[in-house]
Amino acid sequence: MNNKNSLLPPELVSKKKSIILAAGGTGGHLFPAMALAEELDNTIVDVHLITDLRCQKYLDQNQPIKTHIFDFHLKMTGLLNKVISVWRLSNVCLKTLWLIGKLKPHIIIGFGGYTSFPSLLAAKVLRIPYIVQEQNCFLGKSNRLFAGSAKIIALSYKETSNVSLSDTPKVVITGDLVRSSIRNLPIKNTFDNEEFRLFIFGGSQGAKVFSQIIPEAITELLKLNPSLKIHLTQQVSQDDQKKIAAIYDKLGIKYVLSPFFHNMAEIYSKTDLVISRSGASTVAELVNVGVPAIFIPFPYAMEDHQYFNAKAIENSKAGWCFRQEEITSIILSQKIYELIVDRKLLKETSKNLLNRKNNGAKYLADTVLKIIG
Known part of the structure; x- marks a missing residue:
């Protein structure tokens, strides 16, 4: 992404609204968030990303999106690990609540997985409107948990079938959220080679x-x-x-x-x-x-x-x-x-x-x- 906010008139920059993208765990959750961030670049929106240490390797150090990285690593095998994981998740939830309270975003978009859980929980507590986005053909646990209060349920697959009947009026079929580097790849045009x-x-x-x-x-x-x-x-x-x-x-x-x-x-x-x-x-x-x-x-x-x-x-x-x-x-x-x-x-x-x-x-x-x- 290229940060072109400097090209916007000063009066528009001062009116910029903020949004938060909550995504991490795997590239499968993070990349759709980055694709959305690309589209929101050069608009009067200030984009923040909340992610975890595992996705740090996918991030470009020069990207203009403001990134907040927490340690979401949970290990749910064995009693001691479960206790540590619950403490760690509680700690992240409190830090996320403080951060979101400070940023005062106009909307939060969660991209599934437990990395999005603290942000969407904070959205409910602080009564901030939020969207859940599901990139797989099956609504995951975190997205199902928050779908009922979501402003919109954004689905990549029209075939996603495990959305609650009462939530279907909020469903929006977006299709895949793909980064421009992939979206602009050349299309395969021949299958006739002997090899x-x-x-x-x-x-x-x-x-x-x-x-x-x-x-x-x-x-x-x-x-x-x-x-x-x-x-x-x-x-x-x-x-x-x-x-x-x-x-x-x-x-x-x-x-x-x-x-x-x-x-x-x-x-x-x-x-x-x-x-x-x-x-x-x-x-x-x-x-x-x-x-x-x-x-x-x-x-x-x-x-x-x-x-x-x-x-x-x-x-x-x-x-x-x-x-x-x-x-x-x-x-x-x-x-x-x-x-x-x-x-x-x-x-x-x-x-x-x-x-x-x-x-x-x-x-x-x-x-x-x-x-x-």
């Missing part, structure tokens, strides 16, 4: 599992047709790289292995098929670039929200979903082979993905500005 390119990533909660099943699936895939030209770009932990490289060398395929990829835009533009988890940020990126994916949801995600995300995409014929406990190397290899043979299916799936593309951040920003007048 089929796969991109496999799953973060810290997926790379290990994929390191086991992907080499086995590629081995089975080449049994179906040994002449296939395959190029793999795969997220692999440092410990597994040597072992997996040996397998791919033996198979005679091209590959790039790394614990992390910084050049996602370049990789997406050359990818025919993604195999990944189905967190909100991952799905939003793929929707914006139109690259089809086989989703294997993280089975331990809170309230199984990744599965609901993936099923919403699959039901709109924009991707495929397989449970981790059900997928095998044989099933996966057969699905990949089907898509290599039928490139038309890939193109149709890509179009269906792109049909879900929108600028939810701008829509929500306009809504927020209308609410605060």
Whole structure:
């Protein structure tokens, strides 16, 4: 974001209203908040972000948004940890209440997860209007808790089904809230190359599992047709790289292995098929670039929200979903082979993905500005 408030007339700067975005825990909660902050930049609104230590690594030190970082780390296993976590959460709630009382925001937007809990609780105590925003296809615990008193319930997925019937009049379907750096990525425009390119990533909660099943699936895939030209770009932990490289060398395929990829835009533009988890940020990126994916949801995600995300995409014929406990190397290899043979299916799936593309951040920003007048 570029801070252009200096370009505003002095009389408008003096009338700036403040809002608070409460988001953290994971990038999946933080990135939609940052997308909204981008849209609110260069308006007569002063934006504050309340987040936690885990999301500090995602923040640009030069960003103009005013950031307040608390230690929200909770560990609910064992009696001692529970006692410490309750004390820590209570302490953060009091600090957040003091901060919000000092800032006097005109509205607060909570992006789900327990990181948003203290801010929304303070909003209720201080009678400040607030919005809950859900980026997954399942309203999470924190958002459900505060939905009843929310001004608006902003949903990324129209398929979200666990909203209380009495709250449906407050529902606004914004679509995905995506940062401009992702929203402006080039759209995938061809699937006709002879060399089929796969991109496999799953973060810290997926790379290990994929390191086991992907080499086995590629081995089975080449049994179906040994002449296939395959190029793999795969997220692999440092410990597994040597072992997996040996397998791919033996198979005679091209590959790039790394614990992390910084050049996602370049990789997406050359990818025919993604195999990944189905967190909100991952799905939003793929929707914006139109690259089809086989989703294997993280089975331990809170309230199984990744599965609901993936099923919403699959039901709109924009991707495929397989449970981790059900997928095998044989099933996966057969699905990949089907898509290599039928490139038309890939193109149709890509179009269906792109049909879900929108600028939810701008829509929500306009809504927020209308609410605060």
